[in-house]
Amino acid sequence: MRISGKARLAGIMGWPVAHSRSPALHGFWLAENDIDGAYVPLPVRPQHLEQALRALPVLGFRGCNLTIPHKQAALSIVDCVEPLARRIGAVNTIVVGPDGSLEGRNTDAFGFYQSLRAVVPDWSAKAGPATILGAGGAARAVIAALADAGVPEIRIVNRTLARAQAVASDIATPQTSIAIHKWDEAGAALRDAGLLVNTTSLGMAGEPPLVLDLSVLPRSAPVVDIVYVPLETDLLGNARRRGHPIVDGLGMLLHQGRPGFEAWFGAPVRATPQLRAAILATLAPPR
Numbered sequence: 270m271r272i273s274g275k276a277r278l279a280g281i282m283g284w285p286v287a288h289s290r291s292p293a294l295h296g297f298w299l300a301e302n303d304i305d306g307a308y309v310p311l312p313v314r315p316q317h318l319e320q321a322l323r324a325l326p327v328l329g330f331r332g333c334n335l336t337i338p339h340k341q342a343a344l345s346i347v348d349c350v351e352p353l354a355r356r357i358g359a360v361n362t363i364v365v366g367p368d369g370s371l372e373g374r375n376t377d378a379f380g381f382y383q384s385l386r387a388v389v390p391d392w393s394a395k396a397g398p399a400t401i402l403g404a405g406g407a408a409r410a411v412i413a414a415l416a417d418a419g420v421p422e423i424r425i426v427n428r429t430l431a432r433a434q435a436v437a438s439d440i441a442t443p444q445t446s447i448a449i450h451k452w453d454e455a456g457a458a459l460r461d462a463g464l465l466v467n468t469t470s471l472g473m474a475g476e477p478p479l480v481l482d483l484s485v486l487p488r489s490a491p492v493v494d495i496v497y498v499p500l501e502t503d504l505l506g507n508a509r510r511r512g513h514p515i516v517d518g519l520g521m522l523l524h525q526g527r528p529g530f531e532a533w534f535g536a537p538v539r540a541t542p543q544l545r546a547a548i549l550a551t552l553a554p555p556r
């Protein structure tokens with residue numbers, strides 16, 4: 270790593286932030302490209318978010334990522350919000366302009382879509398309906414990505430119907446119809462689907478398991494789980510044994526970092542197997 274007096278600076282704001290893999294991710298790319306720069310964790314309490322964001326240009330930061338609990342609150346603080354972030358309702362990337370203004374972007378939709386295309390390049394948006402489990406923050410980005418890719422029908426399956434309805438009205442496009450299904454109708458929502466994505470926290474280490482009968486899901490349909498601890502969730506294990514193409518959540522994490530890095534540090538970066546191995550090593554449980 271190279272840090273001179275002219276180093277380019279970025280970081281991740283969250284509360285807490287110590288769990289974040291983003292410093293390892295951006296640190297890998299900084300070293301790989303021999304860039305004079307640093308990407309640091311920025312623990313910021315919710316009540317200090319505005320002060321901290323306004324300090325970025327003062328301190329010479331090029332920008333930052335945002336994580337829990339700041340992604341929604343930042344929408345009303347930054348000077349300009351890109352339309353996709355506005356539609357998703359969350360900002361995860363801030364870019365400081367030459368005049369010190371703050372632009373809010375969302376790169377989770379890009380990250381999800383790139384991770385799907387990287388593993389299943391022949392997947393077609395026209396392959397059939399996409400079934401999405403969950404309607405939280407991550408689901409909003411996934412659903413926006415799929416609607417913008419031209420998926421004609423999206424089925425949202427969520428425990429809380431009102432939350433799914435809000436997602437449908439915020440994110441639908443004229444080309445994409447969005448249907449809402451009750452949680453206990455998940456099986457029926459898999460019939461004839463061309464893609465299944467779990468965006469709930471079910472199946473994540475420490476959370477309840479995701480119990481789902483995949484028998485009516487066409488075997489050609491890719492199954493994506495955006496949970497990445499464990500890397501192969503029970504859902505992905507079942508899907509793999511049934512012969513579905515499977516996509517784990519680590520790819521989304523890696524790809525969502527690319528646009529921010531490119532904006533702050535000025536070099537194009539890729540989610541290579543070496544990067545994946547390096548970040549995977551940080552996810553291993555301590556011995």
Ligand SMILES: NC(=O)c1ccc[n+]([C@@H]2O[C@H](COP(=O)([O-])OP(=O)(O)OC[C@H]3O[C@@H](n4cnc5c(N)ncnc54)[C@H](OP(=O)(O)O)[C@@H]3O)[C@@H](O)[C@H]2O)c1
Pocket residue numbers: 377380402403404405406407408427428429432452468469470471473477495496497518519521522523525
């Ligand atoms: N790979 C990546 O880059 C990436 C990026 C972002 C998030 N994630 C992962 O995605 C997951 C969701 O994150 P988020 O930010 O979207 O969280 P969130 O906004 O809190 O949403 C959680 C979702 O899970 C559902 N859920 C939680 N417990 C449930 C249960 N017992 N039964 C049924 N549904 C349940 C919620 O349903 P209700 O609406 O009914 O509460 C909601 O749809 C997390 O595991 C997170 O780590 C991964």
